[in-house]
Amino acid sequence: MNKAWKLMRVMVKMQLSMANKSSTEKFGFVIIGLMMIPFGLLILFFIQGIIGNMYAALEPLGSEGVILGLLFVMMTFIFCFTSIGTVLSSFYFAEDVESFISLPFQPYQILFGKSAVPFLSLYGLNTILLLPSLVFYGLHSGAGALYYLLAVIVWALTPIIPFVLTAIVLMFIMRFANISRNKDRTKVLVGLLGFAFAIGINVLLRLDSGTANVAEMLTQQNALLELVTKFFPTAYFSSIALTEIGSWTGLFYFLVFIALSLVAIVLFLTVGQKLYFKGVLGLSGGKRSEFDEEKVQKHVKQQSLLTSLWQKEMRIIFRTPTFFTQIVVQSLFFPIFLIVIILLDPNGPLTGWGTQLNVIEGKKVILGMFGLTVVALGINPASFSSISRDGKSWFNHLYLPIPSSTVILSKLLVSFFMNLLSILLLSLAALIVLKVPFIIWLLWFVISLITGWVASIAGLMIDLYSPKLNWTDEREVFKGRFIGIVPLALEAAVFGVVILILWNSGLEGVWSVSSMLILILLIITAITQYFLNRMVQKKYYKIV
Numbered sequence: 050m051n052k053a054w055k056l057m058r059v060m061v062k063m064q065l066s067m068a069n070k071s072s073t074e075k076f077g078f079v080i081i082g083l084m085m086i087p088f089g090l091l092i093l094f095f096i097q098g099i100i101g102n103m104y105a106a107l108e109p110l111g112s113e114g115v116i117l118g119l120l121f122v123m124m125t126f127i128f129c130f131t132s133i134g135t136v137l138s139s140f141y142f143a144e145d146v147e148s149f150i151s152l153p154f155q156p157y158q159i160l161f162g163k164s165a166v167p168f169l170s171l172y173g174l175n176t177i178l179l180l181p182s183l184v185f186y187g188l189h190s191g192a193g194a195l196y197y198l199l200a201v202i203v204w205a206l207t208p209i210i211p212f213v214l215t216a217i218v219l220m221f222i223m224r225f226a227n228i229s230r231n232k233d234r235t236k237v238l239v240g241l242l243g244f245a246f247a248i249g250i251n252v253l254l255r256l257d258s259g260t261a262n263v264a265e266m267l268t269q270q271n272a273l274l275e276l277v278t279k280f281f282p283t284a285y286f287s288s289i290a291l292t293e294i295g296s297w298t299g300l301f302y303f304l305v306f307i308a309l310s311l312v313a314i315v316l317f318l319t320v321g322q323k324l325y326f327k328g329v330l331g332l333s334g335g336k337r338s339e340f341d342e343e344k345v346q347k348h349v350k351q352q353s354l355l356t357s358l359w360q361k362e363m364r365i366i367f368r369t370p371t372f373f374t375q376i377v378v379q380s381l382f383f384p385i386f387l388i389v390i391i392l393l394d395p396n397g398p399l400t401g402w403g404t405q406l407n408v409i410e411g412k413k414v415i416l417g418m419f420g421l422t423v424v425a426l427g428i429n430p431a432s433f434s435s436i437s438r439d440g441k442s443w444f445n446h447l448y449l450p451i452p453s454s455t456v457i458l459s460k461l462l463v464s465f466f467m468n469l470l471s472i473l474l475l476s477l478a479a480l481i482v483l484k485v486p487f488i489i490w491l492l493w494f495v496i497s498l499i500t501g502w503v504a505s506i507a508g509l510m511i512d513l514y515s516p517k518l519n520w521t522d523e524r525e526v527f528k529g530r531f532i533g534i535v536p537l538a539l540e541a542a543v544f545g546v547v548i549l550i551l552w553n554s555g556l557e558g559v560w561s562v563s564s565m566l567i568l569i570l571l572i573i574t575a576i577t578q579y580f581l582n583r584m585v586q587k588k589y590y591k592i593v
Contacts, residue, residue: 052154056162061169063145063521092177097185104189114292116186121207121284124179128171128211134374135167136216138524141223142371145521146329160321164212166524171208180204183291196294199303203287206310210283213313217320223328283309354451358459359466365438366431366463371523372438376430380467384474388482411489411559416548418493419500419566423544425471426501427537430527432464432508436516436592437526443518443592453589457513457581461505468501492563499570500544506577507536513581513588543573 100116107113140146140163149159183200186192286306293299366372436443446456476494479485485493520526547569556562 050161053158053161056154056158057165060162061165089177093181096178096182100182100185101189104186108190113190114288117183117288117291118284120179120182120186121287122281124175124207125211125281125284127174127178128208129215131171131174132167132212132215133219134371135170135524136212136219138371139163139167140216140219140325141329142369142523143521150326150329155322156325157318157322160318160325164216168208168212171212175204175208179207186291192294196291199294200291203291203303203306206307207287209310210313213317216317220320220324220328224324355455355459355462358451358456359462362438362459362463363466369523371527372434375527376434376467379430380471381474384471384478388474388478410557412552412557412562414489415492415496415559415563415566416552418489419496419544420548422493422497422500423504423540424537425475426468426497426504427540429464429468429501429504429508429536431467432461432505433512433536434526435460435464435509436512437518437520440518440520440526443516447590453585454582457509457585457589461509464505464508465502468505469498472497472501489559492559496563496566496570499567499574503570503574503577504536504540506574506581507539510577510581510584511535513584513592516592518592 103116104113107115140160143163183204184197187196187200190196283306286302286309290299290303290306293302366376439446446453472494475497476490479490479493480487517526547566551562551566554565556565
């Protein structure tokens with residue numbers, strides 16, 4: 050294990066080192082860190098409020114353990130979902146994978162080292178969400194020192210089992226899938242796993258909970274907790290361990306949880322020793338296709354330069370699992386998730402939401418929907434990774450006879466296209482499922498298109514100002530840069546002022562407010578486009 054530890058330290062330094070970063074980039078990290086403080090306090094405030102309200106409601110029924118059950122289920126779900134992309138990128142699609150195979154390391158030692166960075170990202174989420182939640186639960190329940198001691202141990206072990214299970218499933222898929230013959234298809238299909246997993250779990254839980262008699266369960270000890278953690282046994286074990294402290298039952302489940310975590314680590318290394326190299330070696334092969342002149346002629350037909358660049362960008366996004374997960378899945382997850390929830394619960398509170406808009410003041414409706422659109426489109430991974438996605442191949446643009454304006458416009462169109470897909474899906478949900486009035490939908494649609502274009506420009510400008518081209522793993526384009534928060538913060542500040550002014554103005558009626566809003570957005574679009582063109586002239590050939 051000594052070699053494994055050394056390998057892990059080297060890999061962590063390679064991923065997280067600040068050695069090649071400029072002083073401007075380091076200063077940017079400090080600024081972003083300071084900006085995160087109010088966001089962190091806001092998250093803590095919400096977590097404290099939610100746990101406090103739930104504890105007040107469930108404690109008289111003796112079912113306060115459900116809070117921990119829900120918490121551990123949520124974290125298990127998040128860890129599995131997050132691990133799909135990080136495991137694939139780190140274990141199989143990072144540029145340094147094949148270079149480690151030739152070194153005198155066992156497969157389990159390389160796996161151990163490569164797990165470090167994905168694990169650090171899981172512990173980041175674990176620290177932000179689970180740790181304060183456990184502390185707040187302990188404060189509300191008046192727990193003693195033993196609770197906090199066990200809670201820290203449970204907190205430290207919680208990410209292990211979801212990560213190991215996800216990694217083992219992916220190792221089996223990568224081992225037995227015919228990767229070398231269908232490499233591109235395999236990457237896309239595996240990238241879709243995360244999306245299917247998130248939707249599938251939600252559907253499964255909703256269908257299952259629909260048959261349960263919740264009122265009857267409230268009268269039975271731990272019955273509601275068993276329902277909540279039905280598909281996540283480890284969530285049940287850790288919940289009982291922390292709610293029944295001092296009893297033999299609590300001690301038993303605590304020891305079971307620790308034992309399962311240790312077994313998971315051993316299983317992970319054992320399966321990795323058997324399967325990892327075989328899966329990685331499958332990547333190095335390639336399909337030897339026969340020359341077919343007809344097919345070649347179809348692909349080399351003349352088309353506009355802008356179309357060719359746009360298609361190239363889209364192919365890179367769809368064929369690279371990390372880009373596909375971070376850009377496509379993240380962009381489409383919210384609208385599809387919303388549609389699934391509404392369709393599964395046709396009598397829910399959201400179903401009649403559209404018809405209620407008729408009785409609300411038009412100005413408030415359109416400004417409220419505009420605010421939601423800013424939040425939904427503000428974080429567009431396709432925009433703030435536009436330049437960085439090219440990595441070291443960015444320099445090809447500098448000697449190819451392609452105008453810089455065409456390259457930038459193609460990247461802008463790609464990020465706008467991702468926003469457009471989200472807008473179209475939300476439109477379907479608004480018109481067909483929520484029954485939003487057509488006029489309100491039409492005005493919102495026009496406003497959303499302009500907002501999507503401005504959001505794309507803002508993200509592109511941020512990435513053009515400080516791109517990350519020297520990455521060895523696609524995850525580095527998104528992880529550890531906090532760059533997605535900057536355009537969202539800028540848009541929230543600018544559009545927040547616009548909403549505030551229009552809200553308190555003398556303008557009334559949906560048409561007059563929408564017209565003024567569209568005019569303001571067009572002015573903002575012209576200004577941002579002007580500054581983008583200036584920035585392209587100054588930065589395009591100086592990016593390092």
